[in-house]
Amino acid sequence: xxxxxxxxxxxxxxxxxxxxxxxxxxxxxxxxxxxxxxxxxxxxxxxxxxxxxxxxxxxxxxxxxxxxxxxxxxxxxxxxxxxxxxxxxxxxxxxxxxxxxxxxxxxxxxxxxxxxxxxxxxxxxxxxxxxxxxxxxxxxxxxxxxxxxxxxxxxxxxxxxxxxxxxxxxxxxxxxxxxxxxxxxxxxxxxxxxxxxxxxxxxxxxxxxxxxxxxxxxxxxxxxxxxxxxxxxxxxxxxxxxxxxxxxxxxxxxxxxxxxxxxxxxxxxxxxxxxxx
Amino acid sequence: xxxxxxxxxxxxxxxxxxxxxxxxxxxxxxxxxxxxxxxxxxxxxxxxxxxxxxxxxxxxxxxxxxxxxxxxxxxxxxxxxxxxxxxxxxxxxxxxxxxxxxxxxxxxxxxxxxxxxxxxxxxxxxxxxxxxxxxxxxxxxxxxxxxxxxxxxxxxxxxxxxxxxxxxxxxxxxxxxxxxxxxxxxxxxxxxxxxxxxxxxxxxxxxxxxxxxxxxxxxxxxxxxxxxxxxxxxxxxxxxxxxxxxxxxxxxxxxxxxxxxxxxxxxxxxxxxx
Numbered sequence: 001x002x003x004x005x006x007x008x009x010x011x012x013x014x015x016x017x018x019x020x021x022x023x024x025x026x027x028x029x030x031x032x033x034x035x036x037x038x039x040x041x042x043x044x045x046x047x048x049x050x051x052x053x054x055x056x057x058x059x060x061x062x063x064x065x066x067x068x069x070x071x072x073x074x075x076x077x078x079x080x081x082x083x084x085x086x087x088x089x090x091x092x093x094x095x096x097x098x099x100x101x102x103x104x105x106x107x108x109x110x111x112x113x114x115x116x117x118x119x120x121x122x123x124x125x126x127x128x129x130x131x132x133x134x135x136x137x138x139x140x141x142x143x144x145x146x147x148x149x150x151x152x153x154x155x156x157x158x159x160x161x162x163x164x165x166x167x168x169x170x171x172x173x174x175x176x177x178x179x180x181x182x183x184x185x186x187x188x189x190x191x192x193x194x195x196x197x198x199x200x201x202x203x204x205x206x207x208x209x210x211x212x213x214x215x216x217x218x219x220x221x222x223x224x225x226x227x228x229x230x231x232x233x234x235x236x237x238x239x240x241x242x243x244x245x246x247x248x249x250x251x252x253x254x255x256x257x258x259x260x261x262x263x264x265x266x267x268x269x270x271x272x273x274x275x276x277x
Numbered sequence: 278x279x280x281x282x283x284x285x286x287x288x289x290x291x292x293x294x295x296x297x298x299x300x301x302x303x304x305x306x307x308x309x310x311x312x313x314x315x316x317x318x319x320x321x322x323x324x325x326x327x328x329x330x331x332x333x334x335x336x337x338x339x340x341x342x343x344x345x346x347x348x349x350x351x352x353x354x355x356x357x358x359x360x361x362x363x364x365x366x367x368x369x370x371x372x373x374x375x376x377x378x379x380x381x382x383x384x385x386x387x388x389x390x391x392x393x394x395x396x397x398x399x400x401x402x403x404x405x406x407x408x409x410x411x412x413x414x415x416x417x418x419x420x421x422x423x424x425x426x427x428x429x430x431x432x433x434x435x436x437x438x439x440x441x442x443x444x445x446x447x448x449x450x451x452x453x454x455x456x457x458x459x460x461x462x463x464x465x466x467x468x469x470x471x472x473x474x475x476x477x478x479x480x481x482x483x484x485x486x487x488x489x490x491x492x493x494x495x496x497x498x499x500x501x502x503x504x505x506x507x508x509x510x511x512x513x514x515x516x517x518x519x520x521x522x523x524x525x526x527x528x529x530x531x532x533x534x535x536x537x538x539x540x541x542x543x544x545x546x547x548x549x550x551x
Contacts, residue, residue: 168376174344175448176366177393185392189380266380266428 056236061243064236071225076244078220079210082138083248086145087206091199094150098157102191103183108158119151124212131217141213141221148209149202156198160191193267196260203256204249211245293322293357293484294343294452300351300509301338312338314509315352318486320501322357322451325478325485327495329541330505331549336488339510340456343486344368356452365452366394369445369483373457375437377429377444384425387412387443394448415443418480419473435466439473446477453478455487459494468526471497475523492541497529504544514544 038058044050045057052060065072100107101115123144130140164187172182214223222241229237301313312335320326328336341347342354345361345368354361356368369390377386391397391408401408416425419439429437438458445453455474459467475498478485489495495502496518504514518537520528528534 165374165376167372167374168378170341170344170346171370171372171376171444172393173346174364174368174370174454175390175393176364176395181393185389186378189378192380264380266430 053233053235056239060236061239064234065240065243068237068240072222072240072244075220075222075225075241076248078138079141079207079214079222079245080248082141082213082221083145083203083206083210083252086142086209087149087203089142089146090149090153090202090206093146094153094198094202095157095195098154098191099161099183099188101154102158102161103179103187108162115151115154123147123209124216127213127216130213136217136219138218138220140217141210144213145206145209149206152198152201152205153195156194157191160194161187164190193260193264196256196264200253200256200260203252207245207249207252291321292319292355293324294318294320294326294486295355296339296343296352297355298352299342299349299354301335301342301347302350311509313342313349313511315511316505317512318503320484320486323482323484325487325498325500327487327489327499327502328505329489329492329495329502329545330510331507331545332490333508335508335510336505337456340370340454340486340488343452344370344454366448367451368454369448369450369452370454370456371438371441371445371458373460375429375434375441377437377440379429382426382428383416383421383432383440384409384412386429386440387416387447389444390448397448412443412447415447416440418477419443433466435462435470438462438470442470442474442477446481446483449481449483451483453483453485455485455489457489458487460489460491467491467494472526474498479522492538492545493529496534496538496541497524497526502541504541504548506548513548516541 042057042059045055045060050057056064097111101111102108126147127140127144130143134140134143161183164182168186169182172186177185210221211223211226214221215227216223218224222245226238226241229235229241296316296318299313299316300311303310303312316335316339318326318328318339328339330336338347342349343356343361343365345354345364348362356365377383378389381389388408391401397408413422413425416422416439419442421436421439421443424432424436424440429440432440438461442458445455458474459470462470471494474485478498485498487495487498499518502516502518503512504516505511506513516537520531520534
């Protein structure tokens, strides 16, 4: 190292360069780790000569996906459809019930134990009942997506409303604000970050709910496809189905994360500082 | 600026705020606590009263009584001749915690009361520009011009407290209730805000009740200081502050001021031991 370079090191420029490198590495992290996993997986399958029906290599999974892309696409759309519909009902119902539970002490006391009990019931056990009631197909999948994603939304909205600072409530009440005013001006905006935290968890749970229902009682959807494929020992196709579910989950999650950043940037402001704006 | 001279003790009929032998009890059965017992405070219209006392003496309960957030268990509270039996709209409040809404800009935080209090609420949409101009000039008067578009988290603690004061005053309340508003600030910022509050009070002529544990603050700002006892709180001493307004920080080092603060401190320490 020359003398010039060593004096330049006193300047903070190399440090910021290192920082920008670190942040770039952070952003690329998921991709790098994912890619590394696939490479190791592929290598292990080839070197150890693992049979396809035990653990197919990523390349075999990709082949299977490409061969069956039309069928997979059709089933994926069905799964996406039941997930989104069930999730939409859960958001509407969850927000309404969350507002009720979060603003009324009586409702909180009388409903919370029931909600906990309801959430402790394994949803897999409910699907056969749903099938008896509504028959095989879309409806049980929608309902089970709803049932799985409903609870976190209720709890988080209620928490957001219940943790309102008492001083702030006093300021508004002393001005003659009605309960509705307080809810609209302060309660709901304040619980938006809680709602989004719940939505990100809930959407992946909704996907799980749909796939569970499809494996138990359906004739369409990724869950059904995986069940059929495993029946034929077409393990690469089962894995292709798994990957499709995972990718759908990540995609919807990312959508909500974007929306969250736009609507509740004020709640995650330290991130804004970190990027230097 | 006009000079205001402190008045003599306020009589019951001329009082703007009349807290008359008020008692307040929380809870029932064994968990009952008596927060206030036989508390009497009178404040003239346009006056500035401070309430000091050992911590936990029920000062904050007093705030809730006067603003109508809590009904008294005994006695009565009257503001502007009317018995208080519900939230008062002519009151502005500020607390130790500025409680600004993080998703609103400073300007929109200050304008929040206008969206709630009548008649402003009904007029807000039609006269929006006038109200914005009002809020801006209020912010200017506390030295916050240029920060209207910033969010609360971009402001320092002192600036947030200035904005909180503006929010308490935007709907032109006749009564300003302050609950240790400057307690969380550093000494220099606090003294600066004393000046800001005094100037606002002298310019706008509202009535102030300031709850504080800072005796210098009480002596600097108030016309009359009420010393509360330990729980259950009642008034054990009332002292006029004879210095003329506007007061400056220099005044706080003068002998009679120091003596006054000293005397108040004696009262408080006696109450703490009791």
